[in-house]
Every structure is written in structure tokens, then in C-alpha cells.
Amino acid sequence: MVAHALPHSTSTGPETVARRLVRLIAESQAAHDAGHHQQGLALAEQALNGASAVGEPLMLARIHTLMANHRWRLGQFEPSVQSARAALALWKAAERIDEQCDTLCLLAISFSEIGLQEEALKHATASFELARQHDRGLAMGVALNRIGICYDRLGDSIQAESFLLQSLGMAREHGGHGDRMLALNNLTATAISAYYQAQLRADDDASQQAIQRARQYGSRALSLARRHGDIYRVSVTQGNLGEALGLAGEFAEARSLLQEALASALQNGFRAVVLRMRHNIAEVLLREGRNEEAITELTATLQSLTEMDHETTRMRVHSALHRAYKATRQFEPALLHCEAHHQIEMQRVALQSKAQARLMVNRIDVERALMDGERSRLEAELHRLRTQQLEAEKELLEQRTAELHRETLEDPLTGLANRRHVDATLPLLIERSRGQGQPMALAMADLDHFKQVNDRHGHAVGDEVLRTVARLFGDKTRARDLLGRWGGEEFVLVFVDTPRETAHEICERLRSAVQAYPWSAIAPGLQVTLSLGLAVAQPGDNAIELVERADAALYEAKRLGRNRLMEG
Incomplete structure (x- = not known):
């Protein structure tokens, strides 16, 4: 830059x-x-x-x-x-192509770290396509690297290694030491994943081959990182190589590298690296049979975690503590950490959904700012055309301004209110209901296993399902109710001047209508069901609290088997 x-x-x-x-x-x-x-x-x-x-x-x-x-x-x-x-x-x-490619890749790796792998893969693929269209060889290599990371975290280490090797080849052709180091470091991590997957299959030959590849990739990556002089990259590559050496049984060298990486990360404030190094050091101690030392290290790491730290880190520490206590035959704490691990695992979907919701709000803010700017520009141009009496051009701009206004309020696929419209309208409805002493309820509705619909029948069928569900909602509710598409396959329904019993009846009617609809007319074998979470507005509720209670009830409906209504 x-x-x-x-x-x-x-x-x-x-x-x-x-x-x-x-x-x-x-x-x-x-x-x-x-x-x-x-x-x-x-x-x-x-x-x-x-x-x-x-x-x-x-x-x-x-x-x-x-x-x-x-x-x-x-x-x-x-x-x-x-x-x-x-x-x-x-x-x-x-229209800066190189910068767009770089930023899309940065979004991909950030989404991947949050756990939103599909969103990550979408951005990495968009970067690759943009780079390919404009013949940016180096940017294509970086995008392939990010695609490889996504596949690794989706559990497909073979496909991941293939993409990363392509990325390494393009880095050699178009890039420098930094780009080669990046590819080699991620190849190290992917080979480690392949080792664990082979261990689960009890395939000793594949395990040994994977760990040897990890050592080779890691040694070359660390050499390039040191030559490059980037403190962060040196710490990360030391961590990956140290983990590989620990898995290969070279414990002293592994601990030395990991301790060096930990010291550097502590000095420079690389918190994610600090937590990972502490966990990796404890894993090496476990493999050496030094269980009590591992327990001490892991307990200190667990106590240092805050709400800002990613739940994956907490899961890894609980898993290691479970194994350490079990190895020392301390079964009660082993069970507690096993249960903690599984509880976090169950919460991950909800946590990722909340992260996605927060990021969706940010994206809406960015899009709204851009759309507001474009609308202001069009309105200024419209004023100029009115002054000049250019009626034909003026009519075209009026039409585009109206379209922009509609686009800010309406979901283009279903015709329902979009997230922005709901976010703006819901607080007003709550305030009006409270001022008039009227009951009000809100439901979150989500199509069950909708990803399978897209996978089996295609996205065109998935889009038709969403449009059909939106029409069913419109048919079974009142004109004064607010119906919106919250995002993806999730909808929000706001029932004004509606007591709990009536809202419950409407939701059950919607659920039954979706279940009974002849979906096979759209695609043979297609079945669609709906889960709902209902929350009744309480005194003092704001929009966020009401949505969160409905969302929690929806999560409970999903947990209990789907195709049902739960109240929160």
C-alpha cells in the first residue's frame, strides 16, 4: 500500500x-x-x-x-x-480490481475464523473469479489459498491440499517470498488436519505420510517467514511446525519452537496466537505423558479466556483437559470438561447465527450508506432536469429513484419487507402498541433443512420454495401484520394488536399450511416443513430483546426435532 x-x-x-x-x-x-x-x-x-x-x-x-x-x-x-x-x-x-481481490480474500479468512465457512468460500471464490477475469495471476493464487483454507475447515483436507498446492505454484510464478510462505504455512496446517483424519480411520501409513509433509512444508514456511522479517508470520509458522514436530514425537524441539512463538506473541499482543501456542504446548506435554503439567497449563489458559475469545479455542482446551484428567484417572473433572466441550458444541450453531446476524446488520449499514448516497445523487440530477424541462430523462430518473426507494424496503425475491424495513419499523410498532395498551407478538420462522433443498433440487427450486412460503404467509395473515424476510430461509412475523392465544393459533396455521402444501408439484420428492419461535411483547421490551426471545424459542424448536412451534 x-x-x-x-x-x-x-x-x-x-x-x-x-x-x-x-x-x-x-x-x-x-x-x-x-x-x-x-x-x-x-x-x-x-x-x-x-x-x-x-x-x-x-x-x-x-x-x-x-x-x-x-x-x-x-x-x-x-x-x-x-x-x-x-x-x-x-x-x-x-473500480480498483487488485484491491477488491485482496479485500475479498481478507473477508474470506475472517469469516472462516468466525466459523462461517460457506460465507468464507463465497468471498474467496468471488476473489478468484474477479482475478481470473482481469488476468491477475498473483491474486488468483491468493484466492486459491483462501479456498484451500475453507475446504480444510470443512473437513476435506485432500481438496484443500490440492488448492493450496495450486496456490503455491502460482506464488512461485507470480509472487515473492511472502506469498510462498503463506501457501506453505497453510499447507502445513492442512497436512496436520490430514494426519488427524487418518488417525480417526486408523490408517497409520497415511498418518505418517501426512505428518512428514507437515514437517517439510512447515520447515520451508518458517525459513521464508524469517527471511521476510514479519514477526506475526514467524510466530504462526513456528506454531504450525511446532505442532507437527510434537505429533512426530520430537517433543523437545516442538516445545522450544512453541515457547519461542508464545513469547513473541505475548510481546506483540497476538492474542489468538498466544492462546493457540498455550494449547499446543499442553498437547505436547500430554503426548509426553506429563499430564499434571499439561493440566496446569490448560487450566491457566482456560481461566485467561474472555467472552471475546472464539468458542473454538474454549472447546479445544476443554477437550484437552478431558483427556488429561482421564489419563490421570481423575474421572469427575474429566467428565465435567467433556460435558463442557459438548455443551459449547451444541451452542456453536446459535453463536455462529448471532455472529452472522451482527455482520448482516453491518452489511446493511454499508449498503444503506451507499444506496442513500446514490439516491441523493439521483435526486440532485432530477432537480437539474426539472429546471431544464427535459421531461423524458426526468421521467426515467423518477422511475429509478422510486425503484431505489422500493429496494431499500422490499426483499426482491419474496416481495416481503426486507431486514432493513423490519429493523426500522419494529421499534415503532412496539412503541405504538405500548402507548395504546395493545398486545403484540413476534415470531421467527425458519425452513427446516433448507440447505438440503438447494443441494438436492437446485437453487431455482429453493427460490420458488421461498416465494411460495411468502405467499402462504400473506394468505394466512392479516394486512396489518408485518411480514419480512430476515435473511436466507428465515422470516419474521409481527402480529399487532394480537394476544398470545391468537398469535399462537396463527403460527400453528402457518406451520400446518407449509407442511400440507403439495411441494411435489414444484419438484418430485420435495418436502418442506417450518419451525417457529414465538415471543409476546412484555412491558419494557425493546426490539432486540423481543427478537432474541423469539430466536431462542426458534432454536429450541429446532433442537426438539423441527416442524414445531415453541414459545419464549
């Missing part, structure tokens, strides 16, 4: 502010290149605070990109997604 030089000026106005922003951006980039991400993030945040005075979109895009990169390296994955989305919108507006 290169800052543009500005012409000399002695003024103290916007140009002086611009010079300061250029300096902050350059210093933040230098901190990124050196692996000093806490310092780099602070510099980028300073730049963002002053960027409005200059109003230069490319400069703002660079600031958001830097913030996204720093936050990802610091383990702040959701904030990284938010910054990257803001950057991507600006790069698209400027």
Missing part, C-alpha cells in the same frame, strides 16, 4: 490535514509490515478520525483496509469483517 505524495503548500487548511493522514497511513502500513499490529491499528484509527476533513475516497479505503488487516492479525475477526466491508464498497466504487 503506497501513500500518494501531495504538492507542497504552506497552507494550514485541508492540505495540512491530508499530509498528516498520508503520514499516519504510511506509519500504519510500516507497522503492519513489521508485525506491530496494535500500534498499526491505533495509527489507522487516528487516520480514520481525521479522514472526513479531506473527503478522499481512496484514502478512506486504504484506512479501512489497514484497520481490517490489523484487526484480523489481532484476532478481532468480526471488527475485521466490518472494516473490510467498508473498504470493499469504496474499492468497488473506484
